[in-house]
Amino acid sequence: MTTQSERNNTRPLIGIDVGGTKIEAVLVTGDGTIEHAVRIPTRRGAAHVVEDVCAIARDVAGGRPRDVAAVGIGIPGQVDPGTGRIANLVNLDIETLELGRLVADELGIPVHVENDVNAAAVGAAHLLTGTDGTADASDGTVALLNFGTGLASGIIIDGVIRHGASGAAGEIGHIPIDPNRFDCPCGQRGCLETVCSGPGVARLWPAGGHDAMTDLIIHAAQGEPDACRALGIVRHAIGDVIQIIAQTLDPRLIILTGGMTRTGEPLLRVIREELETRESVCPFLAGLRFADRLRLAPANEPIGALGAALAVYARSR
Ligand SMILES: [Zn+2]
Numbered sequence: 001m002t003t004q005s006e007r008n009n010t011r012p013l014i015g016i017d018v019g020g021t022k023i024e025a026v027l028v029t030g031d032g033t034i035e036h037a038v039r040i041p042t043r044r045g046a047a048h049v050v051e052d053v054c055a056i057a058r059d060v061a062g063g064r065p066r067d068v069a070a071v072g073i074g075i076p077g078q079v080d081p082g083t084g085r086i087a088n089l090v091n092l093d094i095e096t097l098e099l100g101r102l103v104a105d106e107l108g109i110p111v112h113v114e115n116d117v118n119a120a121a122v123g124a125a126h127l128l129t130g131t132d133g134t135a136d137a138s139d140g141t142v143a144l145l146n147f148g149t150g151l152a153s154g155i156i157i158d159g160v161i162r163h164g165a166s167g168a169a170g171e172i173g174h175i176p177i178d179p180n181r182f183d184c185p186c187g188q189r190g191c192l193e194t195v196c197s198g199p200g201v202a203r204l205w206p207a208g209g210h211d212a213m214t215d216l217i218i219h220a221a222q223g224e225p226d227a228c229r230a231l232g233i234v235r236h237a238i239g240d241v242i243q244i245i246a247q248t249l250d251p252r253l254i255i256l257t258g259g260m261t262r263t264g265e266p267l268l269r270v271i272r273e274e275l276e277t278r279e280s281v282c283p284f285l286a287g288l289r290f291a292d293r294l295r296l297a298p299a300n301e302p303i304g305a306l307g308a309a310l311a312v313y314a315r316s317r
Pocket residue numbers: 173174175184185186187188191193
Protein backbone atom coordinates (compact mmCIF):
# COMPACT_ATOMS: atom_id res chain seq x y z
CA MET A 1 0.00 0.00 0.00
CA THR A 2 1.43 3.36 -0.92
CA THR A 3 1.20 6.48 1.16
CA GLN A 4 -1.66 8.91 0.75
CA SER A 5 0.43 11.42 -1.22
CA GLU A 6 1.74 8.77 -3.61
CA ARG A 7 -1.81 7.66 -4.31
CA ASN A 8 -3.00 11.16 -5.05
CA ASN A 9 -0.75 11.20 -8.09
CA THR A 10 -2.12 8.02 -9.57
CA ARG A 11 -4.90 7.54 -12.08
CA PRO A 12 -8.16 5.90 -10.98
CA LEU A 13 -8.38 2.18 -10.39
CA ILE A 14 -11.12 -0.35 -11.00
CA GLY A 15 -11.85 -2.84 -8.21
CA ILE A 16 -13.97 -5.92 -8.85
CA ASP A 17 -15.26 -8.38 -6.26
CA VAL A 18 -16.42 -11.68 -7.75
CA GLY A 19 -18.76 -13.39 -5.27
CA GLY A 20 -20.90 -16.50 -5.40
CA THR A 21 -24.07 -14.56 -6.22
CA LYS A 22 -22.95 -11.12 -7.44
CA ILE A 23 -20.06 -9.29 -9.08
CA GLU A 24 -19.50 -5.80 -7.74
CA ALA A 25 -17.25 -3.18 -9.35
CA VAL A 26 -16.09 0.24 -8.16
CA LEU A 27 -14.18 3.06 -9.77
CA VAL A 28 -11.73 4.36 -7.17
CA THR A 29 -9.73 7.59 -7.24
CA GLY A 30 -6.07 7.70 -6.34
CA ASP A 31 -6.85 8.55 -2.70
CA GLY A 32 -9.21 5.59 -2.29
CA THR A 33 -12.53 7.39 -2.77
CA ILE A 34 -15.28 5.41 -4.50
CA GLU A 35 -16.64 7.40 -7.45
CA HIS A 36 -18.98 4.90 -9.00
CA ALA A 37 -20.26 1.39 -8.26
CA VAL A 38 -21.98 -1.25 -10.37
CA ARG A 39 -23.36 -4.69 -9.47
CA ILE A 40 -24.44 -7.65 -11.63
CA PRO A 41 -25.45 -11.24 -10.84
CA THR A 42 -22.72 -13.90 -11.07
CA ARG A 43 -22.86 -16.53 -13.82
CA ARG A 44 -21.00 -19.78 -13.28
CA GLY A 45 -18.24 -21.10 -15.52
CA ALA A 46 -14.82 -19.76 -16.56
CA ALA A 47 -15.94 -18.15 -19.84
CA HIS A 48 -18.84 -16.33 -18.16
CA VAL A 49 -16.66 -15.02 -15.33
CA VAL A 50 -14.08 -13.57 -17.74
CA GLU A 51 -16.79 -12.09 -19.95
CA ASP A 52 -18.69 -10.56 -17.01
CA VAL A 53 -15.57 -9.16 -15.32
CA CYS A 54 -14.56 -7.40 -18.57
CA ALA A 55 -18.10 -6.12 -19.13
CA ILE A 56 -18.47 -4.68 -15.61
CA ALA A 57 -14.99 -3.10 -15.83
CA ARG A 58 -15.98 -1.30 -19.03
CA ASP A 59 -19.29 -0.28 -17.50
CA VAL A 60 -17.92 1.15 -14.23
CA ALA A 61 -15.24 3.07 -16.16
CA GLY A 62 -17.88 4.69 -18.37
CA GLY A 63 -16.70 2.77 -21.43
CA ARG A 64 -13.10 4.03 -21.07
CA PRO A 65 -11.24 1.33 -19.11
CA ARG A 66 -7.90 2.41 -20.61
CA ASP A 67 -8.15 5.67 -18.67
CA VAL A 68 -7.59 3.76 -15.43
CA ALA A 69 -4.21 2.68 -14.05
CA ALA A 70 -5.11 -0.93 -13.36
CA VAL A 71 -7.85 -3.39 -12.49
CA GLY A 72 -7.84 -5.27 -9.19
CA ILE A 73 -9.96 -8.41 -8.90
CA GLY A 74 -10.87 -10.16 -5.65
CA ILE A 75 -12.14 -13.72 -6.02
CA PRO A 76 -12.53 -16.78 -3.74
CA GLY A 77 -10.58 -19.96 -4.21
CA GLN A 78 -6.86 -20.50 -4.56
CA VAL A 79 -5.32 -17.39 -6.07
CA ASP A 80 -1.76 -16.83 -7.26
CA PRO A 81 -1.41 -13.05 -7.08
CA GLY A 82 1.89 -13.25 -8.98
CA THR A 83 0.34 -14.74 -12.12
CA GLY A 84 -3.36 -13.95 -11.73
CA ARG A 85 -4.16 -17.66 -11.97
CA ILE A 86 -7.06 -19.05 -9.92
CA ALA A 87 -7.86 -22.66 -9.03
CA ASN A 88 -10.44 -24.79 -7.24
CA LEU A 89 -13.30 -22.33 -7.33
CA VAL A 90 -15.94 -24.99 -6.82
CA ASN A 91 -18.87 -22.57 -6.31
CA LEU A 92 -18.36 -21.11 -9.78
CA ASP A 93 -17.55 -24.40 -11.57
CA ILE A 94 -13.95 -23.33 -12.22
CA GLU A 95 -11.05 -25.76 -11.86
CA THR A 96 -8.30 -23.47 -13.12
CA LEU A 97 -8.42 -20.14 -14.94
CA GLU A 98 -5.78 -17.64 -16.09
CA LEU A 99 -8.12 -14.87 -14.96
CA GLY A 100 -5.55 -12.06 -14.72
CA ARG A 101 -3.97 -12.69 -18.11
CA LEU A 102 -7.27 -13.12 -19.97
CA VAL A 103 -8.81 -9.94 -18.53
CA ALA A 104 -5.60 -7.94 -19.10
CA ASP A 105 -5.47 -9.10 -22.74
CA GLU A 106 -9.09 -8.17 -23.27
CA LEU A 107 -8.99 -4.72 -21.59
CA GLY A 108 -5.43 -3.74 -22.48
CA ILE A 109 -4.52 -2.63 -18.92
CA PRO A 110 -2.65 -4.29 -16.02
CA VAL A 111 -4.71 -6.64 -13.85
CA HIS A 112 -3.97 -7.83 -10.32
CA VAL A 113 -5.88 -10.78 -8.87
CA GLU A 114 -6.15 -11.29 -5.13
CA ASN A 115 -7.95 -13.69 -2.81
CA ASP A 116 -11.30 -12.12 -1.85
CA VAL A 117 -10.69 -12.22 1.92
CA ASN A 118 -7.31 -10.49 1.52
CA ALA A 119 -8.97 -7.87 -0.69
CA ALA A 120 -11.71 -7.32 1.91
CA ALA A 121 -9.02 -6.85 4.57
CA VAL A 122 -7.42 -4.07 2.52
CA GLY A 123 -10.77 -2.39 1.84
CA ALA A 124 -11.99 -2.56 5.42
CA ALA A 125 -8.64 -1.40 6.83
CA HIS A 126 -8.76 1.60 4.50
CA LEU A 127 -12.27 2.57 5.61
CA LEU A 128 -11.52 2.02 9.32
CA THR A 129 -8.30 3.97 9.34
CA GLY A 130 -8.35 6.46 12.15
CA THR A 131 -10.84 4.53 14.30
CA ASP A 132 -7.97 3.42 16.55
CA GLY A 133 -5.96 6.62 16.45
CA THR A 134 -3.83 5.64 13.44
CA ALA A 135 -3.49 7.99 10.52
CA ASP A 136 -2.69 5.52 7.77
CA ALA A 137 -3.87 2.03 6.77
CA SER A 138 -0.26 1.09 6.05
CA ASP A 139 0.62 1.37 9.74
CA GLY A 140 1.08 -1.86 11.70
CA THR A 141 -0.79 -5.14 11.53
CA VAL A 142 -4.48 -5.49 10.68
CA ALA A 143 -6.35 -8.80 10.57
CA LEU A 144 -9.76 -9.36 9.05
CA LEU A 145 -11.83 -12.39 10.04
CA ASN A 146 -14.38 -13.49 7.46
CA PHE A 147 -17.21 -15.54 8.96
CA GLY A 148 -18.94 -16.39 5.69
CA THR A 149 -19.59 -19.61 3.81
CA GLY A 150 -16.23 -20.58 5.24
CA LEU A 151 -13.92 -19.12 7.87
CA ALA A 152 -10.69 -17.43 6.83
CA SER A 153 -8.62 -14.38 7.66
CA GLY A 154 -6.76 -11.74 5.70
CA ILE A 155 -3.57 -10.33 7.16
CA ILE A 156 -1.96 -7.01 6.31
CA ILE A 157 1.37 -6.05 7.87
CA ASP A 158 2.59 -2.50 7.30
CA GLY A 159 0.36 -2.19 4.27
CA VAL A 160 1.46 -5.44 2.61
CA ILE A 161 -0.86 -8.45 2.22
CA ARG A 162 0.77 -11.54 3.72
CA HIS A 163 0.19 -14.58 1.52
CA GLY A 164 2.71 -17.02 2.99
CA ALA A 165 4.80 -19.50 1.02
CA SER A 166 1.82 -21.21 -0.62
CA GLY A 167 -0.92 -18.59 -0.29
CA ALA A 168 -2.42 -20.32 2.75
CA ALA A 169 -1.53 -17.70 5.38
CA GLY A 170 -4.62 -16.93 7.45
CA GLU A 171 -6.55 -20.08 6.49
CA ILE A 172 -7.67 -20.61 10.07
CA GLY A 173 -11.01 -22.27 9.29
CA HIS A 174 -9.47 -25.72 9.11
CA ILE A 175 -7.57 -25.69 12.39
CA PRO A 176 -9.17 -28.77 14.04
CA ILE A 177 -9.56 -27.73 17.67
CA ASP A 178 -13.31 -27.50 18.27
CA PRO A 179 -14.13 -29.99 21.05
CA ASN A 180 -17.40 -31.10 19.38
CA ARG A 181 -15.36 -32.82 16.67
CA PHE A 182 -17.91 -32.44 13.88
CA ASP A 183 -16.86 -33.87 10.50
CA CYS A 184 -15.48 -31.25 8.11
CA PRO A 185 -15.69 -31.60 4.30
CA CYS A 186 -11.90 -31.11 4.27
CA GLY A 187 -11.51 -34.58 5.82
CA GLN A 188 -10.58 -33.52 9.36
CA ARG A 189 -12.85 -33.36 12.40
CA GLY A 190 -13.43 -30.38 14.66
CA CYS A 191 -12.35 -27.66 12.23
CA LEU A 192 -13.27 -24.21 13.57
CA GLU A 193 -15.25 -23.65 10.37
CA THR A 194 -17.68 -26.46 11.30
CA VAL A 195 -19.22 -24.28 14.05
CA CYS A 196 -17.91 -20.80 13.31
CA SER A 197 -19.24 -19.94 9.82
CA GLY A 198 -22.62 -19.28 8.22
CA PRO A 199 -23.30 -22.96 7.41
CA GLY A 200 -21.84 -24.03 10.78
CA VAL A 201 -24.27 -21.86 12.74
CA ALA A 202 -27.17 -22.88 10.47
CA ARG A 203 -26.41 -26.54 11.25
CA LEU A 204 -26.36 -25.87 15.01
CA TRP A 205 -29.53 -23.76 14.85
CA PRO A 206 -31.55 -24.99 11.85
CA ALA A 207 -34.70 -23.15 12.96
CA GLY A 208 -32.91 -19.83 12.45
CA GLY A 209 -33.75 -19.30 8.79
CA HIS A 210 -31.51 -17.24 6.53
CA ASP A 211 -29.92 -15.31 9.42
CA ALA A 212 -29.38 -18.09 11.95
CA MET A 213 -26.86 -16.11 14.06
CA THR A 214 -29.29 -13.28 14.81
CA ASP A 215 -32.11 -15.71 15.56
CA LEU A 216 -29.86 -17.80 17.78
CA ILE A 217 -28.78 -14.79 19.85
CA ILE A 218 -32.41 -13.70 20.30
CA HIS A 219 -33.51 -17.14 21.51
CA ALA A 220 -30.50 -17.56 23.77
CA ALA A 221 -31.26 -14.18 25.35
CA GLN A 222 -34.72 -15.56 26.18
CA GLY A 223 -33.05 -18.40 28.06
CA GLU A 224 -34.00 -21.27 25.74
CA PRO A 225 -31.71 -24.14 26.75
CA ASP A 226 -31.11 -25.42 23.18
CA ALA A 227 -30.24 -21.93 21.98
CA CYS A 228 -27.94 -21.31 24.95
CA ARG A 229 -26.14 -24.58 24.25
CA ALA A 230 -25.73 -23.83 20.51
CA LEU A 231 -24.63 -20.24 21.13
CA GLY A 232 -22.14 -21.51 23.70
CA ILE A 233 -20.49 -23.67 21.03
CA VAL A 234 -20.30 -20.83 18.50
CA ARG A 235 -19.14 -18.33 21.11
CA HIS A 236 -16.36 -20.60 22.31
CA ALA A 237 -15.13 -21.18 18.75
CA ILE A 238 -15.14 -17.43 17.98
CA GLY A 239 -13.14 -16.87 21.16
CA ASP A 240 -10.59 -19.43 19.96
CA VAL A 241 -10.42 -17.83 16.50
CA ILE A 242 -9.79 -14.40 17.98
CA GLN A 243 -7.16 -15.67 20.39
CA ILE A 244 -5.32 -17.54 17.63
CA ILE A 245 -5.18 -14.48 15.38
CA ALA A 246 -4.56 -11.99 18.18
CA GLN A 247 -1.83 -13.95 19.95
CA THR A 248 -0.01 -14.94 16.76
CA LEU A 249 -0.05 -11.53 15.09
CA ASP A 250 -0.83 -9.03 17.86
CA PRO A 251 -2.76 -6.86 15.37
CA ARG A 252 -3.86 -3.33 16.19
CA LEU A 253 -7.26 -4.00 14.57
CA ILE A 254 -9.28 -7.22 14.29
CA ILE A 255 -12.03 -6.62 11.76
CA LEU A 256 -15.06 -8.92 11.66
CA THR A 257 -17.02 -9.46 8.45
CA GLY A 258 -19.03 -12.06 6.52
CA GLY A 259 -22.69 -13.10 6.53
CA MET A 260 -22.54 -14.40 10.10
CA THR A 261 -21.67 -10.91 11.38
CA ARG A 262 -24.76 -9.25 9.85
CA THR A 263 -26.17 -9.44 13.39
CA GLY A 264 -23.85 -6.55 14.21
CA GLU A 265 -23.67 -5.13 17.72
CA PRO A 266 -25.47 -8.03 19.52
CA LEU A 267 -22.84 -10.45 18.14
CA LEU A 268 -20.06 -8.12 19.19
CA ARG A 269 -21.54 -8.16 22.73
CA VAL A 270 -21.53 -11.98 22.75
CA ILE A 271 -17.88 -12.00 21.66
CA ARG A 272 -16.90 -9.42 24.30
CA GLU A 273 -18.59 -11.54 26.98
CA GLU A 274 -16.58 -14.58 25.85
CA LEU A 275 -13.34 -12.62 25.95
CA GLU A 276 -14.20 -11.21 29.39
CA THR A 277 -14.83 -14.74 30.70
CA ARG A 278 -11.41 -15.80 29.47
CA GLU A 279 -9.73 -12.65 30.78
CA SER A 280 -11.30 -13.06 34.23
CA VAL A 281 -9.00 -16.01 34.95
CA CYS A 282 -5.92 -14.77 33.09
CA PRO A 283 -4.27 -11.43 33.87
CA PHE A 284 -1.97 -11.91 30.85
CA LEU A 285 -4.96 -12.07 28.52
CA ALA A 286 -6.72 -9.21 30.32
CA GLY A 287 -3.67 -7.02 29.79
CA LEU A 288 -3.79 -7.51 26.01
CA ARG A 289 -7.29 -5.99 25.74
CA PHE A 290 -8.29 -7.83 22.58
CA ALA A 291 -11.91 -6.65 22.84
CA ASP A 292 -10.77 -3.05 22.34
CA ARG A 293 -9.27 -4.02 18.97
CA LEU A 294 -12.46 -5.55 17.53
CA ARG A 295 -14.36 -3.68 14.80
CA LEU A 296 -17.26 -4.68 12.60
CA ALA A 297 -16.46 -4.09 8.93
CA PRO A 298 -18.52 -1.16 7.63
CA ALA A 299 -21.91 -2.53 6.60
CA ASN A 300 -23.20 -1.79 3.10
CA GLU A 301 -19.77 -0.69 1.86
CA PRO A 302 -18.21 -2.61 -1.04
CA ILE A 303 -15.09 -3.47 0.98
CA GLY A 304 -14.21 -6.39 -1.32
CA ALA A 305 -14.27 -4.34 -4.53
CA LEU A 306 -12.59 -1.33 -2.91
CA GLY A 307 -9.91 -3.56 -1.41
CA ALA A 308 -9.35 -5.33 -4.74
CA ALA A 309 -8.57 -1.94 -6.28
CA LEU A 310 -6.29 -0.83 -3.44
CA ALA A 311 -4.58 -4.26 -3.39
CA VAL A 312 -2.95 -3.24 -6.66
CA TYR A 313 -0.83 -1.01 -4.39
CA ALA A 314 -0.83 -3.31 -1.35
CA ARG A 315 1.28 -5.92 -3.15
CA SER A 316 3.73 -3.44 -4.64
CA ARG A 317 5.84 -2.67 -1.62
ZN1 LIG B 1 -11.75 -28.61 7.74
